[in-house]
Amino acid sequence: MSDIHFISNTLPESDIDLFFGPMSEDDVVIRFDNNVDKWMHTILCKAGIFKSSSQARNNGWNKLVPKGFTDFRIGKKKTRIVILNDWENWNDFFRWNK
DSSP: OOOEEEEETTSOTHHHHHHHOSOOTTOEEEEEOTTTOOBHHHHHHHTTSSSSHHHHHHTTOOSBOOSEEEEEEETTTTEEEEEEEOOSSGGGTEEOOO
């Protein structure tokens, strides 16, 4: 089973290995734009977890992409989603559940 890793396009490429590595060949890395992809339903739809943003919103994902590091599993297949977004202070950094 592959993991899906999201990283903000404002963070350096070196942060992929630092925060997500080591990764398997099946793992997917998706860069997202904080100005465009502010909502969880948008990035989960882009990753193929949901067929549409409406479906994601109806499943409770109508919330902003969290700041810092977030790690959780989603769906029947328990796909691992890992998000690294900009953060303002270290109190915002770690989130382990949705």
